[in-house]
Amino acid sequence: MAERRRQEEIVRLVLELSKTLVSHYQARLAELHLTSPQAMLLHQLDDPLPMNEVAGKLHCDPSNVTGIVDRLEGRGLIERQHLTKDRRVKHLALTAEGRRLRRRVETILSSAPGLSTLPAADQAALQDLLERSLASGN
Amino acid sequence: MAERRRQEEIVRLVLELSKTLVSHYQARLAELHLTSPQAMLLHQLDDPLPMNEVAGKLHCDPSNVTGIVDRLEGRGLIERQHLTKDRRVKHLALTAEGRRLRRRVETILSSAPGLSTLPAADQAALQDLLERSLASGN
């Protein structure tokens, strides 16, 4: 079946593009001494959030967030806080230093990596196709 | 700039789709007691290949291949061999057991994950757009 072949190729392309994008950001973030996951986490913290929800936004296991937060907190960029009555939940909040660094992260994350050479119409088409792939892919 | 927003969104979609795809394969491969990287490596070994080239095909660091190979070799699925005069290069070759397992890996890797609900024309368009993104993305 030819369709199957095409689907395999699409999968291969998505995985490769994903790796390329991550490497690109990784290089730009290195000067801030941040890794991609650390930057993604800071990116979420416009306002304080429960670790719970951060894990959801990052599409990863809660136990994973613990480690990333440990390192960021160790550098004084974020803090764990108890903002609600429920003493189980810990909120993550930026420190002053963290807020300053986050601004630089934002400009890096919004610096488009190569994609900008695609015509606007193609970008719109690509976005649409990706959304539908994601929706169908359960 | 609205284009920048769209590009950010495309990046987000690619990363999320990539994660979804990997999880999908991961679940199907679990019954073979294989991880995705292990399966990807077996996938390359139709014929024996230098570890060097395997790293290239997998788009990862050579040092990473060492670890994956250690585990696969420990299970008797592949072997390190010296097939050339150059005594630095080690070729990876499937064992009989490895060949048997690889056949099952191939059927899993070719089982398309959700993408199949996209009309053929859209699949073609998506493939084309991804190829061009990858080409322009340095």
Add this chain to the structure above:
DNA sequence: CCTCGATAGTTGAAGCCTCAATGATCATAC
């Protein structure tokens, strides 16, 4: 009150990944 099931976060084990440094081998130039 108090037990029981659910939920938030953590820990430990196993594997993946990159980078920098190392040892072995090769190829070339002197």
Add this chain to the structure above:
DNA sequence: GTATGATCATTGAGGCTTCAACTATCGAGG
């Protein structure tokens, strides 16, 4: 021949990721 620089694979450190097991806390029913 031998020194020099490049190349192949490995190792170790640091970080990411998931899963399963654990602790602490919460909420509801008895």
